[in-house]
Amino acid sequence: MKEEGTAVTKILDVLQQSLKRDMTFTSGRIVGSMCTEPSRLARLLYSKYLEKNLGDPGLFPATARLEREAIASVGELLNYPQAHGSIVSGGTEANMMALWSARNGARMEKPEAIVPASAHHSFNKAADMLGIKLISIPTDERGRAQPHSVKAAITANTVMIVGIAGTTNLGSVDPIEELSEIASSNNIHLHVDASFGGFVIPFLNDLGYPTEDFDFKLSGVSSIAIDPHKMGMAPVPAGMILFRSVDMLERIDIKASYLAGGEYSKVSVLGTRPGAAAIVVWATMQMLGREGYRNIVKRCMNLTNLLYENTMKMENIRPVQEPTVNILGVRPLHESPHEVSDKLRERGWAVSTYPKYLRVCVMPHIRKRHILEFCSELKRLDQKQEPIIRPQFSKIRYTLL
Numbered sequence: 001m002k003e004e005g006t007a008v009t010k011i012l013d014v015l016q017q018s019l020k021r022d023m024t025f026t027s028g029r030i031v032g033s034m035c036t037e038p039s040r041l042a043r044l045l046y047s048k049y050l051e052k053n054l055g056d057p058g059l060f061p062a063t064a065r066l067e068r069e070a071i072a073s074v075g076e077l078l079n080y081p082q083a084h085g086s087i088v089s090g091g092t093e094a095n096m097m098a099l100w101s102a103r104n105g106a107r108m109e110k111p112e113a114i115v116p117a118s119a120h121h122s123f124n125k126a127a128d129m130l131g132i133k134l135i136s137i138p139t140d141e142r143g144r145a146q147p148h149s150v151k152a153a154i155t156a157n158t159v160m161i162v163g164i165a166g167t168t169n170l171g172s173v174d175p176i177e178e179l180s181e182i183a184s185s186n187n188i189h190l191h192v193d194a195s196f197g198g199f200v201i202p203f204l205n206d207l208g209y210p211t212e213d214f215d216f217k218l219s220g221v222s223s224i225a226i227d228p229h230k231m232g233m234a235p236v237p238a239g240m241i242l243f244r245s246v247d248m249l250e251r252i253d254i255k256a257s258y259l260a261g262g263e264y265s266k267v268s269v270l271g272t273r274p275g276a277a278a279i280v281v282w283a284t285m286q287m288l289g290r291e292g293y294r295n296i297v298k299r300c301m302n303l304t305n306l307l308y309e310n311t312m313k314m315e316n317i318r319p320v321q322e323p324t325v326n327i328l329g330v331r332p333l334h335e336s337p338h339e340v341s342d343k344l345r346e347r348g349w350a351v352s353t354y355p356k357y358l359r360v361c362v363m364p365h366i367r368k369r370h371i372l373e374f375c376s377e378l379k380r381l382d383q384k385q386e387p388i389i390r391p392q393f394s395k396i397r398y399t400l401l
């Protein structure tokens, strides 16, 4: 740190220059992220309410109330307005809190949790921190958990079964109804990771796409992670964890009596946390309503289907499977996904790369022209371009960060 401060105008200039290297959602070229462009309302409210801290809710009771209202609204969307929960930093924290609660509730000496092979790596982080052994079960050819494998993996130490509604890699939705029955009959906590799908599936249903129940409508579902900062249209950081009963939340409520605002329940892994995030989640849902979300999901699905149809016709790329939500896996037939991803990155596109395919998330910032441009780019890759001799982005990603 320098001894003397720098003039604000200078700082703004420096930032303007140095941040130019970052990609932007508005460019439409980030096609591999689950986040999206913040709305004008979000930008306005974030800066206006920056000082709110839900780590000390007694100081900001009105913000805490908006958090509760937002949770009730999402609970209603997921067929359980009485749900208890918190707005958290994202799906990672939400999944961690669910595991934490299940572990504390079950009080096993050697706790185990059953997760599908498609589970997000946040479960590995959480299990490591919480001393839980993860039992990974294989998925079927559509990337869905297989109930018979889940059943077979249950032991006397199982504290949780995880089902996923919108997997990270292909957007598949596990057969939650069957998992719910298994969980109920074995008295095990079923956690549904709907971090991505939670703000999509309820609207798909309205739009006439085939869907299956995945939420609190199923009596075996004990908790749900759902991320406002993915398809909920809120800016980062905003996740949400919902529990069916208050005691599931109370099990992980660690009191802090010293706070200036007094002792209030504030269940989260974080201490100090942004009240502006809760305000923006609340306001975004007010602004959009079900109709707004339905229209967004409709547009994203139309574009996902357009991408699917176009890639079906390509020579060197094939979709991995029909999309369930607005995520599409595409498999290069002649090159490795990393090679293709590096070439795309060279041309200004950012996709996610898996060992066997690329993942495209057709988020709300993506327009039809972006999908068409992306398809042309994929086609251009087909037609043996001049070789690109440049550093492989996949190998230098860490140094870039």
Ligand SMILES: Cc1ncc(COP(=O)(O)O)c(C=O)c1O
Binding pocket: 034, 089, 090, 091, 092, 093, 095, 120, 122, 164, 166, 167, 168, 193, 194, 195, 196, 227, 239
């Ligand atoms: C299904 C699923 N769960 C959890 C997460 C973690 O969410 P976050 O990055 O907000 O912590 C992700 C992120 O991609 C996800 O796809």
